[in-house]
Structures are given as C-alpha cells and as structure tokens.
Amino acid sequence: MVETARRRASERAQVELREQILSGALPGGAHLGEVELAERLGLSRTPVREALTRLAAEGLVELHPHRGARVTRFTEADLDDTFDVRRALEPRATERAAARATAADLDELDDLAATMLATGAPGPGQDLDALVELNRRFHARLIEIADTPALAAALAGVVHTPVVLRTFHSYDAGSLARSLAHHAEIVAALRAGDGAWAAAVMVSHIANARAVMTGDRR
Amino acid sequence: MVETARRRASERAQVELREQILSGALPGGAHLGEVELAERLGLSRTPVREALTRLAAEGLVELHPHRGARVTRFTEADLDDTFDVRRALEPRATERAAARATAADLDELDDLAATMLATGAPGPGQDLDALVELNRRFHARLIEIADTPALAAALAGVVHTPVVLRTFHSYDAGSLARSLAHHAEIVAALRAGDGAWAAAVMVSHIANARAVMTGDRR
DNA sequence: CACTCGTAAGTTGCATACATCCGAGCGAAG
DNA sequence: CTTCGCTCGGATGTATGCAACTTACGAGTG
Known part of the structure; x- marks a missing residue:
C-alpha cells in the first residue's frame, strides 16, 4: 500500500x-x-x-x-551565487566525509554513482529526469555523512534553486560524462581515505556544472 | 508610544x-x-x-x-563548524561588498566600527552587551551590501548560534582590541576598493573569534 | 518476577469561524 | 480632467474546537 x-x-x-x-x-x-x-x-x-x-x-x-x-523569482546572478556558495562549502563537507564514511556509507554512494553512470549513459535507457533525483540524493548523502550540522544548514537554503535541480537536460555529452565520472571518483577518493583528493574532485564537479549552466568558462 | x-x-x-x-x-x-x-x-x-x-x-x-x-542543543563541535562556514563565506561576501559599497554604506559601516571602538574601550563606559548587537549589525550590513542572496541565505541559518551571539564576555583584552580594530580595517579596505584586503581582514577576524571561543590555536 | 497488552491522559495536528488589514474601484470636490 | 477619500470585496491573521497520535502507567498473564 x-x-x-x-x-x-x-x-x-x-x-x-x-x-x-x-x-x-x-x-x-x-x-x-x-x-x-x-x-x-x-x-x-x-x-x-x-x-x-x-x-x-x-x-x-x-x-x-x-x-x-x-x-521566488531567481535570476541568472542568483544562480551564479549559488555555485559560489556550493564551491565554498561542498568540498569542505566532502573532505570531512572522507574521515567519517563507514563501509556501508561507501557502498551506498558506490551504488548511487554506479546507477547514475548507467542511467546517464547515452542510448535508449538514458533518463535525465531520474538523474536529477539520483544526483540530489548523492550530494545529500555526502553532506549527511560529513555530519556537520552548520554546513548542512548553510547549504540547505541554497541547493533548492529550481533551475539547478532540473538542468541535466542542458548538459552536453562531454560535461555529462565528466559529471558522472566525478561522482565515481569522489567515492574512490573517499574509499582511499584521501579527503584532499575527494575535495578537489568536488571542486571540479561544481566548476563543471557551473560552466554548463552559465556558459562562463573562466 | x-x-x-x-x-x-x-x-x-x-x-x-x-x-x-x-x-x-x-x-x-x-x-x-x-x-x-x-x-x-x-x-x-x-x-x-x-x-x-x-x-x-x-x-x-x-x-x-x-x-x-x-x-536546539549546540555542542562544542557545532560551534566549531559554525566558524568553518563563516570563514568560508564571509570573506567572499566582504570581497563582493568592496565592489558594491556606496559612499553612504561606507559611512554607515564607519559609524558602526567607531561606535564599537568606543563601546568596547576598556574603562567604565565599556558595554559588552551593547557590543553584541553592534557586531551583529556590522556583519549583517556587510552581507546586505554584498547583495548576494545565496550567500545571505547560507549564512542565515548559521550565525544565530546562541553561544556565538553573546560571547564578547569571554574575549580577553587583546582579542577584543584586535576584533574591534578588524572592523575598522575592513571599512578602510572597502574604502580603498581593495576586496582582497578586506577579505583577508575578515579571515583574520573570524580566526580571532574562533581562537577565543574554542581555545584552539591551530 | 518479567513481559506484554490495553487504556487513559495530555499533547500536537487539523479544520472551521471570526477579526483584521490591504487594495481596487467609484464618486465627489477642486 | 485630475486627485483625493471612502467604501466594499477579498485576502490574510487569529482564535477555538475537535481528531489523531504518542507516551506512560497499570493490570493481567506466562
């Protein structure tokens, strides 16, 4: 039921x-x-x-x-700010997660990353809408593992930006492949216990997303 | 009335x-x-x-x-996280404020900084409780001038931590003097239009506060 | 004696009725 | 013709009554 x-x-x-x-x-x-x-x-x-x-x-x-x-009406500038905040906070959360993730956490993230790779693979099975939800869960789980309430609270009011959450449709093939690979690499870095590595990938991950959204290559 | x-x-x-x-x-x-x-x-x-x-x-x-x-019960770790978030976000906001502050904004911040210096000066006129409110207004005004909604939203749920807002009593004389001087220096940096300078002072400002609160000198 | 189930008290969650406030539209005065 | 003011309509803000849930306590049983 x-x-x-x-x-x-x-x-x-x-x-x-x-x-x-x-x-x-x-x-x-x-x-x-x-x-x-x-x-x-x-x-x-x-x-x-x-x-x-x-x-x-x-x-x-x-x-x-x-x-x-x-x-609320979101402008292009708001979207840009959102990425600024995420780039400042999420790598830090990722780094913390590296020190705290349990084996079960890593397996769960692995599952999510693998599912995303499968769901996002070019072809008839590709489902960009499902990807949005999976992506949300991946990032949310990461924050949860980091177990830093202040960071979670700070990110809470920012991630919801409507445009951000339904925008896998605007990814070109290369950016999408990079994005999905990033998730897997983050899990690998976490498994290696290398917080700096994981954080670096997260920086790339957000930069990649930003480039897609705003078209700004700086 | x-x-x-x-x-x-x-x-x-x-x-x-x-x-x-x-x-x-x-x-x-x-x-x-x-x-x-x-x-x-x-x-x-x-x-x-x-x-x-x-x-x-x-x-x-x-x-x-x-x-x-x-x-909500806040732990020592939560307090530490709070400073992490602030150190990640407030310098950025300060930098943005440097580019956007009007003459009126700068005068207002100047007033606040000067009042804080007077209110916090050692002696019979010292009023640490009034300082709490002035400090809150200074930081809030800075965020407002930066005019980046996402940053403001991210900081909103973090700054309220009860312990943070009523803790000028735990400052030693040296830390308090540094803290008040920082505000004035930030305004000076803003007036010079030097965002990097302003941001650097803000980093120091938050680090100073953190050292007072947690006793952690790293 | 320990454990389980039932019941009752007190709380929160929801619905509805009433009070209050804002804004648009119309009419009259300048 | 423009502008000011008033009244009315419709919305939000508040109070209260009823329903549902959670928890604690006690009786009954293995």
Missing part, C-alpha cells in the same frame, strides 16, 4: 508544493493564494499555511504580510 | 522566543509546550505554532512530530 498518504498533511502540502515549484509547474512570481491551494490539495488552510512558511524559510517562496505568497 | 505592540502577533512571539533562547533564558533542550507559551505570551496557539515553525527553520528549535518542540 502507499505509505506516503499516511504522513502529515502539512508535510504532504510542503512536498507537493516544492515539487510543483521545482518542476516549473508553478513559475517564478506566481501568486499562491491559501484558499486556492487548500482546495487544490484537498486540505484546509492551516497545513497549507504551515507549508508556505517552511518553503519561505527554504527560500522557494516569498511571504508578504497581508499580501500573500509568491514563488 | 510603543510601536512594537502593533505588529503581528506571530512576529512578536517569534522575536520574543528568539530573544529568550539567545539570552539563555530558555536553555538548550528545554521543552516548549504550545499552550504554555501561548499563555505566557498572552496569545493563542496558532501564532505560537507559526513562530516555532519559523524558529525551527532558523535552526534554533527542533520540531518532533506529535512530540513537541525543544530548544
């Missing part, structure tokens, strides 16, 4: 809204009326309101007192 | 609770019952609940479904 239906209503609303925003179904600047959302989700205003509050904390929506909520 | 009373109830609850947590009146691990808080603040549960949700997003409280809210 479907277990997700048993979860709390406010959480469902939050997940549902986040998905619609990240997928682009709710475009930037869209007005989010509480009653409208409540009716569409089959809930009352209370959990919808709570979901909006939390999404606002994540930076996905903006709340204007007495004037309602709007989907 | 007191204008704060005219603000929204949920906002008042949020501000009040945050203050009590940061001041230590509500110690880490304290259980926060909705009805109890509502009665103490003279409100209903609804705005209290919303305030708790927002504070949870800030990382000050932890929400356990059906089990209530608790004040």
Whole structure:
C-alpha cells in the first residue's frame, strides 16, 4: 500500500508544493493564494499555511504580510551565487566525509554513482529526469555523512534553486560524462581515505556544472 | 508610544522566543509546550505554532512530530563548524561588498566600527552587551551590501548560534582590541576598493573569534 | 518476577469561524 | 480632467474546537 498518504498533511502540502515549484509547474512570481491551494490539495488552510512558511524559510517562496505568497523569482546572478556558495562549502563537507564514511556509507554512494553512470549513459535507457533525483540524493548523502550540522544548514537554503535541480537536460555529452565520472571518483577518493583528493574532485564537479549552466568558462 | 505592540502577533512571539533562547533564558533542550507559551505570551496557539515553525527553520528549535518542540542543543563541535562556514563565506561576501559599497554604506559601516571602538574601550563606559548587537549589525550590513542572496541565505541559518551571539564576555583584552580594530580595517579596505584586503581582514577576524571561543590555536 | 497488552491522559495536528488589514474601484470636490 | 477619500470585496491573521497520535502507567498473564 502507499505509505506516503499516511504522513502529515502539512508535510504532504510542503512536498507537493516544492515539487510543483521545482518542476516549473508553478513559475517564478506566481501568486499562491491559501484558499486556492487548500482546495487544490484537498486540505484546509492551516497545513497549507504551515507549508508556505517552511518553503519561505527554504527560500522557494516569498511571504508578504497581508499580501500573500509568491514563488521566488531567481535570476541568472542568483544562480551564479549559488555555485559560489556550493564551491565554498561542498568540498569542505566532502573532505570531512572522507574521515567519517563507514563501509556501508561507501557502498551506498558506490551504488548511487554506479546507477547514475548507467542511467546517464547515452542510448535508449538514458533518463535525465531520474538523474536529477539520483544526483540530489548523492550530494545529500555526502553532506549527511560529513555530519556537520552548520554546513548542512548553510547549504540547505541554497541547493533548492529550481533551475539547478532540473538542468541535466542542458548538459552536453562531454560535461555529462565528466559529471558522472566525478561522482565515481569522489567515492574512490573517499574509499582511499584521501579527503584532499575527494575535495578537489568536488571542486571540479561544481566548476563543471557551473560552466554548463552559465556558459562562463573562466 | 510603543510601536512594537502593533505588529503581528506571530512576529512578536517569534522575536520574543528568539530573544529568550539567545539570552539563555530558555536553555538548550528545554521543552516548549504550545499552550504554555501561548499563555505566557498572552496569545493563542496558532501564532505560537507559526513562530516555532519559523524558529525551527532558523535552526534554533527542533520540531518532533506529535512530540513537541525543544530548544536546539549546540555542542562544542557545532560551534566549531559554525566558524568553518563563516570563514568560508564571509570573506567572499566582504570581497563582493568592496565592489558594491556606496559612499553612504561606507559611512554607515564607519559609524558602526567607531561606535564599537568606543563601546568596547576598556574603562567604565565599556558595554559588552551593547557590543553584541553592534557586531551583529556590522556583519549583517556587510552581507546586505554584498547583495548576494545565496550567500545571505547560507549564512542565515548559521550565525544565530546562541553561544556565538553573546560571547564578547569571554574575549580577553587583546582579542577584543584586535576584533574591534578588524572592523575598522575592513571599512578602510572597502574604502580603498581593495576586496582582497578586506577579505583577508575578515579571515583574520573570524580566526580571532574562533581562537577565543574554542581555545584552539591551530 | 518479567513481559506484554490495553487504556487513559495530555499533547500536537487539523479544520472551521471570526477579526483584521490591504487594495481596487467609484464618486465627489477642486 | 485630475486627485483625493471612502467604501466594499477579498485576502490574510487569529482564535477555538475537535481528531489523531504518542507516551506512560497499570493490570493481567506466562
């Protein structure tokens, strides 16, 4: 049976809204009326309101007192800043993960990396949308292994940038291959216990992504 | 007359609770019952609940479904992580601020730095508590001038660490003098338009603070 | 005596009704 | 014709009542 239906209503609303925003179904600047959302989700205003509050904390929506909520509009500059922050923080998290990863952690990351290589391989089986979710899980797991709450909190409000999360479609073949190889190499570095190596690959990984997104080769 | 009373109830609850947590009146691990808080603040549960949700997003409280809210307990390691994140991000923000600060911005920062020097000077006029607020404003203004939303979002959930915000009392005379001098030097660097200089001072500034807090001299 | 199951108390989660506030549209005055 | 002010509509903000869940305690049984 479907277990997700048993979860709390406010959480469902939050997940549902986040998905619609990240997928682009709710475009930037869209007005989010509480009653409208409540009716569409089959809930009352209370959990919808709570979901909006939390999404606002994540930076996905903006709340204007007495004037309602709007989907945050991200600019090209915001996207660039996002990569700046990630390049500053994720390599550090990766380095920490090298010292703390257990055998089970490494196996899990290996699985993810391998699955991504298979899912992203050119051909009829290629599924770029599935790749987005796998990529998200890989990076999230890495942060989790690093076990540094402050780093996780700092990255939390940044990674959600809508454009970032659904953009494997804009990768050219070479960049995509590099990106997938990076994941595998990071796991290898972690397995070797070489934090500096892992961090260096992460720097490359983010730089590669940035080049794809912004077209900036500097 | 007191204008704060005219603000929204949920906002008042949020501000009040945050203050009590940061001041230590509500110690880490304290259980926060909705009805109890509502009665103490003279409100209903609804705005209290919303305030708790927002504070949870800030990382000050932890929400356990059906089990209530608790004040987040920060460990020594968390504090250390906080400085890691700040050292990674704030210098970058400072560098950006150098390119964007207007004359008015610089004057404002100058005022803050000068006031801090006066407020922190040894003697009968020294007020370490006032210094906490001034320091918060200085750093917040700097981030604001940098005008990089992603950086601001990343730092938002990190700076609130209770211990960090009320710890000028643990500075020895030398560290305090250095800290205050750093602010002035940062403004000077900004005025010179030298982002690298400003960023370097910020690195020193954070390292100095870290040494005071953790006693770690590495 | 230890373990398990059932029940009850107290909490949070959700829904609904009421209060408050913002903004648009219309009318009158300059 | 423009501008100011008022009123009305619709939204958000708050309060309260009911439902669901979690936990703790105690009775019953192996």
